[in-house]
Amino acid sequence: MVDWNLAVSTATRLGRPGPEVSREEARGIVAELRRHASASEEHVRGFTKLRPAGEQADTPVLVVDRAGWVKANVAGFRELLSPLLTKVRERRAGMPGGAVLGAVGGKVTGVEVGMLLSFLSSRVLGQYETFAPAGRDLPGGADGGGRLLLVAPNIVSVERELKVDPHDFRLWVCLHEETHRTQFTAVPWLRDHLRMEIQAFLEQTDIDPSTLLERIREAAQALSGGKPGEDEQGSEAGAEEKPSLVELVQTPAQREVLGRLTAVMSLLEGHADYVMDGVGPQVVPSVTEIREKFQKRRASGASRLDLALRKLLGLDAKLRQYRDGERFVRAVVDEVGMEGFNRVWTSPNTLPTKAEIAEPAEWIARVHRKAD
Numbered sequence: 593m594v595d596w597n598l599a600v601s602t603a604t605r606l607g608r609p610g611p612e613v614s615r616e617e618a619r620g621i622v623a624e625l626r627r628h629a630s631a632s633e634e635h636v637r638g639f640t641k642l643r644p645a646g647e648q649a650d651t652p653v654l655v656v657d658r659a660g661w662v663k664a665n666v667a668g669f670r671e672l673l674s675p676l677l678t679k680v681r682e683r684r685a686g687m688p689g690g691a692v693l694g695a696v697g698g699k700v701t702g703v704e705v706g707m708l709l710s711f712l713s714s715r716v717l718g719q720y721e722t723f724a725p726a727g728r729d730l731p732g733g734a735d736g737g738g739r740l741l742l743v744a745p746n747i748v749s750v751e752r753e754l755k756v757d758p759h760d761f762r763l764w765v766c767l768h769e770e771t772h773r774t775q776f777t778a779v780p781w782l783r784d785h786l787r788m789e790i791q792a793f794l795e796q797t798d799i800d801p802s803t804l805l806e807r808i809r810e811a812a813q814a815l816s817g818g819k820p821g822e823d824e825q826g827s828e829a830g831a832e833e834k835p836s837l838v839e840l841v842q843t844p845a846q847r848e849v850l851g852r853l854t855a856v857m858s859l860l861e862g863h864a865d866y867v868m869d870g871v872g873p874q875v876v877p878s879v880t881e882i883r884e885k886f887q888k889r890r891a892s893g894a895s896r897l898d899l900a901l902r903k904l905l906g907l908d909a910k911l912r913q914y915r916d917g918e919r920f921v922r923a924v925v926d927e928v929g930m931e932g933f934n935r936v937w938t939s940p941n942t943l944p945t946k947a948e949i950a951e952p953a954e955w956i957a958r959v960h961r962k963a964d
Contacts, residue, residue, distance in 0.1 A: 594673075595702030596666050602706025603662040608714050610658060610745025611752060618744070621762075622655045625742050628763045629653045632770035635871045640863075641930055642937070644777035651777060653740045658713040661743050664721055665709060672723050672790060717750065717765050718742045720772035722783055738783065740773045742766070754885040760878045767871050771864040779937045789853050796845040854913070855946040859936065862917015862949075866925070869918075916949050923952035928960060935959050 613621065630653075637643055656664065719741045742765070751761040776783055872879035924933045936942055936959070948955035 594669075594705055595698040596670055596705075598699060598702030599705040599709065600663055600666050602703050603709035603713060604659050606707060606710040607658050607662070610714075611749045613748065621744055621748060624759065625655050625744060625747070625762055625766065626653060628766040629740065629742065629770060631875075632763070632766040633774075635767060635875055636770045636774050636867055639867055639871050639930075640771070640774060641934060642774050642778035644774065645780070651738050651740065651773060653742070653773075655742045655744050657745055658743065661716060661719070661741060662709045662713050664724065664739075664741055665719075666705075668721055668723050669705075672787075673794070713743075714746060714749075716743055717746050718769035720769060720776060722776060722786060738773070738776050740769055742769065750886075750889070754882070754889065756882050756885060757878045760876045761882055764868060764872060764876050764879060764882050767876075768864045768868040771867040772860065775860055775863065775937075781939070782937070785940050786853075786856065789849055789856070793846055793849040793853070796843050796849070851946045855944055855949050858913040858917035858946075858949045859920065859944055860917070861913045862915075862919065862921045865914050865918040866921040920944060920949045920952045920955075924956060927952070927956055932960065 654660075654664075720738055721741055722738045724739045747762060747765055748758070751758045754761070869879070869883065872883070876882070921933065924936075936944065936955075942959050944952075944955045948958070
């Protein structure tokens with residue numbers, strides 16, 4: 593279904609070069625990012641009161657270039673999508689010409705995945721790779737656990753673009769990404785819960801080509817039905833925002849799972865932003881300037897092509913997750929304190945729903961009043 597090697601080579605070939613730095617500068621940047629990642633551990637743990645236990649605390653930190661980020665994510669995709677790809681192979685095995693169709697389709701999909709990864713590889717500053725397979729492409733945990741990736745060229749590119757203090761910006765980025773590592777290493781059940789939700793989403797994928805084509809046709813009609821007066825970046829003020837193509841081609845069962853996944857990802861991203869801002873004033877002297885410039889970049893720094901791709905792929909939802917999740921975390925901590933907020937990590941049942949992300953008081957009422 594996917595030629596993964598072709599995906600890597602396509603992304604590498606199409607990827608834009610990073611900012612120019614000398615070999616000596618590059619070594620210094622890598623060393624500093626590693627120091628900041630290490631220092632961020634105690635800053636984040638002290639602020640959140642979350643402590644990784646046992647082997648969970650030993651997940652590696654890797655400073656990579658854009659090609660390294662691509663290879664790591666391809667390895668993660670292969671791991672996560674394995675059940676779906678097996679399902680497709682079994683179905684094609686009984687079809688006339690299935691082997692040829694698979695070979696051709698795999699090449700086409702490999703190029704498409706490579707193009708997408710090429711687009712993303714110059715934009716990601718860091719990532720906690722939750723489903724990293726062990727012993728493939730880059731070092732990982734002994735059991736295939738997570739690893740923290742810091743994409744050095746992109747960090748340097750953004751700090752130059754924003755004209756902020758590079759040492760402060762690098763630490764600020766590390767605080768955000770270290771929060772993600774702490775979330776997963778301090779909450780052992782979280783990784784398996786996410787995997788189960790994603791697998792539930794994939795199990796609902798309809799691999800019948802005619803059904804998928806019909807859904808795409810319906811999606812295209814829905815996306816083309818815009819209202820007069822809508823601007824290029826969204827809908828009229830107060831009007832409901834159109835779903836992305838990715839959302840429209842999903843089944844009802846997938847949308848239900850996606851609602852739960854969206855709530856979890858909003859929590860994780862918002863928590864990381866909240867922690868980054870909470871720790872920042874203590875250790876990042878220019879945090880206010882960095883935050884203001886970075887927020888402006890998030891909101892308006894995209895080109896027309898970027899905006900179109902974000903909407904098509906549903907990537908604009910990622911930006912809403914930061915905003916909505918941070919608002920949820922802040923409201924809960926203000927009301928019940930950090931210890932009270934940390935009840936969110938008790939079990940899957942205490943995770944907020946999508947509705948509760950928008951209305952934090954409902955989560956407080958459900959989790960705290962029932963518990964008390």
